[in-house]
Amino acid sequence: MKPIYLTIALDTPLDRLFDYRWTPQENEPIPQIGQLVFVPFGRQEIAGMIIALAEKTEVPEDKIKDVLAVRHQCPALDQRWLDLCRFAADYYQRPLGEVILPALPKNLRAAKPVSLDRNLKKLQQQASAQDSSPQQEAELNPEQKEALEHITATAKFAAHLLYGVTGSGKTEVYLQACARVLAANVQAQVLILVPEINLTPQLAGNISRRFAGIQIATLHSGMAEGERLLHWLAAHTGRAQIILGTRLAILASLPHLKMIVIDEEHDPSYKQQDGLRYSARDLAVWRARQLGIPVVLGSATPSLETWQHAQAGRYRLLPMRERAVKDAVLPVVKIVNLEREKPSEGLTQRVVTAIRQRLEKGEQSLLFLNRRGYAPVINCDACGWISNCTRCTAHMVMHKLDQRLRCHHCGLAQRIPRACPTCGNVDLQPLGRGTQRLEEGLQKIFPEARIFRIDADSTRLKGSAEAAFDTVHRGEVDILVGTQMVAKGHDFKNLTLVAALNPDSALFSQDFRASERLFAQLMQVAGRAGRAAQKEGGNLSEVLVQTRYPDHPLYHALMAHDYDRFANGLVEERQQAAMPPFIYQALLRAEAKELAIAIEFLQIAATCTAHPGIIINDPIPMTMTRVHNVDRAQLLIESSSRPALQAFLKEWIANLRGIKTRVKWGVEVDPMDV
Numbered sequence: 001m002k003p004i005y006l007t008i009a010l011d012t013p014l015d016r017l018f019d020y021r022w023t024p025q026e027n028e029p030i031p032q033i034g035q036l037v038f039v040p041f042g043r044q045e046i047a048g049m050i051i052a053l054a055e056k057t058e059v060p061e062d063k064i065k066d067v068l069a070v071r072h073q074c075p076a077l078d079q080r081w082l083d084l085c086r087f088a089a090d091y092y093q094r095p096l097g098e099v100i101l102p103a104l105p106k107n108l109r110a111a112k113p114v115s116l117d118r119n120l121k122k123l124q125q126q127a128s129a130q131d132s133s134p135q136q137e138a139e140l141n142p143e144q145k146e147a148l149e150h151i152t153a154t155a156k157f158a159a160h161l162l163y164g165v166t167g168s169g170k171t172e173v174y175l176q177a178c179a180r181v182l183a184a185n186v187q188a189q190v191l192i193l194v195p196e197i198n199l200t201p202q203l204a205g206n207i208s209r210r211f212a213g214i215q216i217a218t219l220h221s222g223m224a225e226g227e228r229l230l231h232w233l234a235a236h237t238g239r240a241q242i243i244l245g246t247r248l249a250i251l252a253s254l255p256h257l258k259m260i261v262i263d264e265e266h267d268p269s270y271k272q273q274d275g276l277r278y279s280a281r282d283l284a285v286w287r288a289r290q291l292g293i294p295v296v297l298g299s300a301t302p303s304l305e306t307w308q309h310a311q312a313g314r315y316r317l318l319p320m321r322e323r324a325v326k327d328a329v330l331p332v333v334k335i336v337n338l339e340r341e342k343p344s345e346g347l348t349q350r351v352v353t354a355i356r357q358r359l360e361k362g363e364q365s366l367l368f369l370n371r372r373g374y375a376p377v378i379n380c381d382a383c384g385w386i387s388n389c390t391r392c393t394a395h396m397v398m399h400k401l402d403q404r405l406r407c408h409h410c411g412l413a414q415r416i417p418r419a420c421p422t423c424g425n426v427d428l429q430p431l432g433r434g435t436q437r438l439e440e441g442l443q444k445i446f447p448e449a450r451i452f453r454i455d456a457d458s459t460r461l462k463g464s465a466e467a468a469f470d471t472v473h474r475g476e477v478d479i480l481v482g483t484q485m486v487a488k489g490h491d492f493k494n495l496t497l498v499a500a501l502n503p504d505s506a507l508f509s510q511d512f513r514a515s516e517r518l519f520a521q522l523m524q525v526a527g528r529a530g531r532a533a534q535k536e537g538g539n540l541s542e543v544l545v546q547t548r549y550p551d552h553p554l555y556h557a558l559m560a561h562d563y564d565r566f567a568n569g570l571v572e573e574r575q576q577a578a579m580p581p582f583i584y585q586a587l588l589r590a591e592a593k594e595l596a597i598a599i600e601f602l603q604i605a606a607t608c609t610a611h612p613g614i615i616i617n618d619p620i621p622m623t624m625t626r627v628h629n630v631d632r633a634q635l636l637i638e639s640s641s642r643p644a645l646q647a648f649l650k651e652w653i654a655n656l657r658g659i660k661t662r663v664k665w666g667v668e669v670d671p672m673d674v
């Protein structure tokens, strides 16, 4: 019988596809596009995906290699999924194989496969063992009802911005929209994206209680490989109808996808920061358009990109300005002027008094300090030595519990020196304050209070973050100290005070998105307060922000809970300064042992391709130039036309590949940190 030639995508940096030969064996079905295969590549055997079939190939007969195996047990991925990958590869300027293969579970790509049959059986058992005490739908208020009606009005493509303050009941709208979609089509699948599953267990719990009998798959990077395969297969075979996942779930195979929800759409974690640097939010909108289905973007503080789309009418704005719980009101936000009230242990008297009032009523307080460790740096007063990392442009952070200095960028750790390494002075001083030091200070001021810290250090062990949040929910904590980890998702019913202790640093960051992020973070953390109605005789929900810049417009907008005004102000600024979303950007990053080498490469890159309609900025060192003994520089490319930028990038990257260099480089489209 005549052989067939398969064009295959492989996970290699080479930006091309590869032809292999397949010769029919007895009883073996003919391979299909979208099937996984194993092929020899160099000295390895690796997984690939069939992109096309042909009767001929350009590869000479003595050079062509044979396919080793076709993984028939796994149903082929469909054309629309392949188109999604092709779009992502084109748009983000990566080889197709580098998009397709990493999107599949590792165990599926392993040469010695796990038994798919056994996994599929396991799925069946799990489905029948699910919780059978369904949760009732909550009654919607008029704003929620209107949003729900708009979202479910059409099964065609439509992008909705569900713009609701924290506590306005966005989740309830998602769930009821989801229920309607599932009711309208017995096969329908719904994809719900969240920034981080471990920090939003309440949503996962709500979904499984609400949809008893419907199989739910979860997809996130923290899963064991075996589990990931199981859940991926559940989605791919259509058994799972609700898929809850983090950004990587946007690349899952979902043959009957009928709606996508992106919760907290502004969250930076939707952007992948290495390899294929995609935005899960942007891909979600593309995928919804491709399939002709609705997509819901939910946020109290939408990203400026999304906000601008809604203002321009491309997305439908669905505002929800009321809190959904009866009698719950927005917390009062107050500014505490640090120029007038000097803090002690990082706390002004106003904050101390406010905490005391909560202690008296048996209520909880949350102190938000986005800096872990004891002190961000230690120094020597005598000679000016400070604890710099020897490998990075960064300070070593003091961690008191294990007496270590740690670099949060490269992981370097060493004992805290007893004396100054330069002059021998034994009186080294911690400068500034992290969560550990704050916790220590609180213990001095409130010796009777139960103080609890939640940050990346206190929750390093798997599952410990969930246990920590449970402790707070059970009311075993009076004062909670936390980093941004505590800002997300959790609904602390007895919490009536939030204090942001030191948010100012982001106001003057070089990163033009810093203030947008700070506002989102403060809104989110403020939203932890006052989720329930005020108790009789209890305190009003209150948010205190300690700042040296009480007149900053960001804080004024925060006090007024007025994201509209804040966002519109930013939009105007960005438009005048020709910044995103009014201009499109790409970033070429270069890494080398020496900065000069990286810069030299970028200078060559800046001139190697003609560029009508494209602005090429000067190469500059990155703000944090050195990380782990590698120097980093960047070149920013801008254009007012997305197609012009895309066309330029294609040609440019092909030229860059031709430059002989030892510099490690990569291009990022729509970078978040410029």
Ligand SMILES: [Zn+2]
Residues within 6 Å of the ligand: 380, 381, 382, 383, 384, 385, 420, 421, 422, 423, 424, 425
């Ligand atoms: Zn010294």
Ligand SMILES: [Zn+2]
Residues within 6 Å of the ligand: 389, 390, 391, 392, 394, 407, 408, 409, 410, 411, 412, 627, 628
């Ligand atoms: Zn370091």
